[in-house]
Amino acid sequence: MAAPAAGPPPVLRIVAECGRSRARAGELRLPHGTVPCPVFMPVGTRGTAKGLTAAQLAALGCRICLGNTFHLGTRPGPELVRRSGGLHGFMDWPHNLLTDSGGFQMVSLLELSEVSEEGVLFRPPHGGEPVLLSPERAMEIQNALGADIVMQLDDVVSSTTTGPRLEEAMLRSVRWLDRCLAAHARPRQQRLFAIVQGGTEPELRLRCLRAMAQRDVPGFAIGGLSGGEAKARFWRAVKLSTEHLPRDKPRYLMGVGYATDLVVCVALGCDMFDCVFPTRTARFGSALVPWGSLQLKSQKFAKDFRPIDADCDCPACQRYSRAYLHALLRCNTAALHLLTMHNVAYQMKLMGSIRDSILRQRFPEFVRDFMATMYGGRGGPPAWAREALESVGITLDRGEPPLSPGEPP
Amino acid sequence: MRLKLLGAGRLGSLAGLGRGGAGALALPGCLLYTRAGAAPHLTHDALREVRGVPGVAHIALPALAEIHDVLEEYKEGAAKFMGMPDAVLYCSLHDPVTPCPSGYNTNKTVSLWGSSGRMEMTASKFIDIQRAIQPDWFQCISDGDTISGEAGRKRAKKSVDRSLSFLDICLQLQEKSPELQGSVMFGAIEGGDILEERLRSARETAKRPVGGFLLDGFQGSAMAKETKLKLIASVTAELPEDKPRIIHGVGKPDEVLECIERGVDIFESFFPFEVTERGCALVFSYDCHPAPEATVLPQNGIQDLEKNGAQEDQEEVSKADPEMTPFEISLKDKKYHDDFGPLLEGCSCYCCQRHTRAYVHHLLVTNELLAGVLLMMHNFQHYFGFFSAVRDALRDSKLDQLKELIFRQAVQGPASTALRQ
Numbered sequence: 001m002a003a004p005a006a007g008p009p010p011v012l013r014i015v016a017e018c019g020r021s022r023a024r025a026g027e028l029r030l031p032h033g034t035v036p037c038p039v040f041m042p043v044g045t046r047g048t049a050k051g052l053t054a055a056q057l058a059a060l061g062c063r064i065c066l067g068n069t070f071h072l073g074t075r076p077g078p079e080l081v082r083r084s085g086g087l088h089g090f091m092d093w094p095h096n097l098l099t100d101s102g103g104f105q106m107v108s109l110l111e112l113s114e115v116s117e118e119g120v121l122f123r124p125p126h127g128g129e130p131v132l133l134s135p136e137r138a139m140e141i142q143n144a145l146g147a148d149i150v151m152q153l154d155d156v157v158s159s160t161t162t163g164p165r166l167e168e169a170m171l172r173s174v175r176w177l178d179r180c181l182a183a184h185a186r187p188r189q190q191r192l193f194a195i196v197q198g199g200t201e202p203e204l205r206l207r208c209l210r211a212m213a214q215r216d217v218p219g220f221a222i223g224g225l226s227g228g229e230a231k232a233r234f235w236r237a238v239k240l241s242t243e244h245l246p247r248d249k250p251r252y253l254m255g256v257g258y259a260t261d262l263v264v265c266v267a268l269g270c271d272m273f274d275c276v277f278p279t280r281t282a283r284f285g286s287a288l289v290p291w292g293s294l295q296l297k298s299q300k301f302a303k304d305f306r307p308i309d310a311d312c313d314c315p316a317c318q319r320y321s322r323a324y325l326h327a328l329l330r331c332n333t334a335a336l337h338l339l340t341m342h343n344v345a346y347q348m349k350l351m352g353s354i355r356d357s358i359l360r361q362r363f364p365e366f367v368r369d370f371m372a373t374m375y376g377g378r379g380g381p382p383a384w385a386r387e388a389l390e391s392v393g394i395t396l397d398r399g400e401p402p403l404s405p406g407e408p409p
Numbered sequence: 410m411r412l413k414l415l416g417a418g419r420l421g422s423l424a425g426l427g428r429g430g431a432g433a434l435a436l437p438g439c440l441l442y443t444r445a446g447a448a449p450h451l452t453h454d455a456l457r458e459v460r461g462v463p464g465v466a467h468i469a470l471p472a473l474a475e476i477h478d479v480l481e482e483y484k485e486g487a488a489k490f491m492g493m494p495d496a497v498l499y500c501s502l503h504d505p506v507t508p509c510p511s512g513y514n515t516n517k518t519v520s521l522w523g524s525s526g527r528m529e530m531t532a533s534k535f536i537d538i539q540r541a542i543q544p545d546w547f548q549c550i551s552d553g554d555t556i557s558g559e560a561g562r563k564r565a566k567k568s569v570d571r572s573l574s575f576l577d578i579c580l581q582l583q584e585k586s587p588e589l590q591g592s593v594m595f596g597a598i599e600g601g602d603i604l605e606e607r608l609r610s611a612r613e614t615a616k617r618p619v620g621g622f623l624l625d626g627f628q629g630s631a632m633a634k635e636t637k638l639k640l641i642a643s644v645t646a647e648l649p650e651d652k653p654r655i656i657h658g659v660g661k662p663d664e665v666l667e668c669i670e671r672g673v674d675i676f677e678s679f680f681p682f683e684v685t686e687r688g689c690a691l692v693f694s695y696d697c698h699p700a701p702e703a704t705v706l707p708q709n710g711i712q713d714l715e716k717n718g719a720q721e722d723q724e725e726v727s728k729a730d731p732e733m734t735p736f737e738i739s740l741k742d743k744k745y746h747d748d749f750g751p752l753l754e755g756c757s758c759y760c761c762q763r764h765t766r767a768y769v770h771h772l773l774v775t776n777e778l779l780a781g782v783l784l785m786m787h788n789f790q791h792y793f794g795f796f797s798a799v800r801d802a803l804r805d806s807k808l809d810q811l812k813e814l815i816f817r818q819a820v821q822g823p824a825s826t827a828l829r830q
Contacts, residue, residue, distance in 0.1 A: 315454055
């Protein structure tokens with residue numbers, strides 16, 4: 001491989017590594033500022049972090065969030081976003097943005113899409129002409145949207161797919177990576193990440209990793225997971241991926257956002273995460289807490305005058321009780337926004353604590369404490385998490401044996 | 410509570426409000442409309458970005474009645490429960506935005522409508538709930554079921570009789586309730602559209618030791634406009650000068666001015682909320698003194714004119730939502746798809762300083778929650794700014810100019826202001 005021409009500096013700067021596991025703490029150096037990592041990126045699909053204003057999202061500590069190429073490419077369209085000063089200008093977001101290429105919509109909107117070597121043909125759900133999303137078109141849209149990190153178009157299949165289609169998708173993703181690299185018109189301003197596929201088949205994933213690691217990209221995403229596959233297969237695929245990706249480039253695990261999954265996958269060596277879960281679950285009335293979640297619509301909170309979490313300093317916990325939020329949920333969307341703020345704050349705080357513990361060489365202790373808080377008294381963490389952590393040198397206390405059904409804790 | 414009048418009309422202020430006595434409200438003015446104690450769509454910090462938020466918050470009883478047991482257990486009052494311990498809280502009987510079906514009140518009970526349906530209330534139960542709420546101001550339970558247009562003289566008389574009876578019971582009960590010693594009761598003036606009954610209600614209510622008056626039964630559109638205005642003027646003429654007068658159900662700027670001229674002090678702010686809910690933004694001008702350099706046609710006017718011509722505009726736009734008024738634009742309209750101007754040129758609200766009509770249009774078309782947040786911030790700030798302009802106009806003896814500006818727009822819509830430049 002020829003020495004790379006003087007391009008933008010490397011994205012990732014590693015500041016500390018866990019002495020036992022594969023966890024790293026560092027910074028992502030991006031055009032709209034430095035982002036501490038490991039990092040969780042909230043999802044603002046259509047150019048809005050749901051009910052939060054850009055100012056509120058920034059005030060919660062978020063320095064990078066997501067927009068979606070397929071959705072924004074459909075409405076309002078890349079041209080309009082470009083004329084608004086790119087997605088940054090459109091949303092009035094001064095920090096970093098990452099756009100997903102639209103590949104995932106292939107799975108989520110499966111009935112409406114058709115894949116060929118050319119690209120993905122989508123029939124828009126709200127009627128209108130079918131639209132071809134090719135690697136070139138995905139890059140064109142993303143160039144117009146102007147996000148700091150852009151993703152290749154990948155041939156995405158459901159994570160439970162097996163057989164020839166899985167291999168076909170993996171090989172095509174490598175070819176599409178090359179087409180994206182060739183079509184990318186703004187490599188200085190926008191960092192193009194590859195997306196490793198291959199499902200949970202180790203042999204396929206390994207071939208993909210080896211092929212993509214040869215390409216000169218500033219970062220890698222671990223794709224094709226977090227879609228309903230067995231957790232035992234999931235973590236092994238993540239570990240295999242981090243094993244074979246370059247140490248000095250960021251690893252972005254797509255679609256992961258549950259607290260336990262974040263902690264385990266940081267241990268396995270991932271740096272960046274995104275997921276709709278925290279913000280979506282907020283809009284259903286659910287608040288995330290270190291010991292699980294509170295379904296605030298439930299009658300049992302009607303007279304609970306405590307805040308969601310006494311240790312949380314988000315605006316919702318500073319001012320309101322569970323009882324009030326329960327009442328407000330009935331008639332004012334402000335309740336949804338408060339819960340969204342809380343859940344984003346929770347995710348930011350979790351990642352901050354993770355990072356901090358890595359910097360202080362206390363990550364394994366952090367993991368043990370985290371698991372004890374989340375699963376203490378309920379039989380301990382799930383087996384897959386235990387195995388995954390053990391595979392990178394972090395052992396959890398055996399704890400109490402699992403409860404038999406019907407037995408109170 | 411102290412009401413001070415400064416001379417020009419009823420320009421003045423209320424001071425000494427709230428628990429600590431530090432609250433104030435400039436008059437004429439409006440209340441902050443809330444739903445279950447929070448501004449609609451707005452978290453506390455989002456509301457802080459809005460300029461000119463009034464010093465008194467308005468909450469409707471039904472939402473609180475539904476959690477009566479919770480408030481009783483909480484013991485420290487609704488304001489604190491809702492995370493606004495320092496707010497001055499006015500509790501009205503009904504929510505201005507929720508329709509109240511007719512025909513449910515009796516001599517002893519009034520029906521309220523909340524998210525779980527109808528609640529029937531006696532005067533005694535009403536005071537029980539108020540004791541748990543501990544509001545700063547509250548509307549006394551009254552029978553205002555005269556707005557359906559089918560009420561005749563007899564029904565009007567009943568509304569007055571019942572409301573006075575409720576008032577007397579409640580005053581007695583209030584005296585015996587330690588939790589309500591700091592609360593100011595507003596007596597409701599009823600009487601439908603019958604002048605005699607309205608006068609009787611006003612005179613009789615004024616005899617009672619209430620802290621203020623509420624002009625009720627003027628909601629909706631059943632009453633003829635002339636009748637409405639005549640009745641309002643006649644009612645306020647019977648009321649003492651030194652007590653505030655609130656009216657329910659009036660929100661449009663032209664109607665607000667008409668009521669202010671006829672002795673009303675305080676209005677609700679449900680109107681900007683309704684505008685928000687239909688995806689619209691208030692853009693009417695209340696600036697009687699445009700800057701000299703504004704000989705250039707303002708952006709709103711010229712854009713709308715260029716696109717379709719003013720007349721077509723109004724037609725196209727009123728097709729969008731029958732409730733739309735001439736004071737607003739409908740951001741869902743396709744023509745805003747690539748309009749990179751703010752909602753309203755010159756507006757200093759959070760939305761207009763940072764975002765475009767195109768962005769808000771996009772949010773509406775994609776059903777994003779942020780649309781409601783941004784529109785509410787703009788619409789509230791604009792509406793509060795209007796009341797500030799009214800007070801300025803009174804102070805500077807320019808009310809006639811403001812009236813002319815507002816009434817012209819009531820007929821021709823905001824584009825018309827451009828034509829005059």
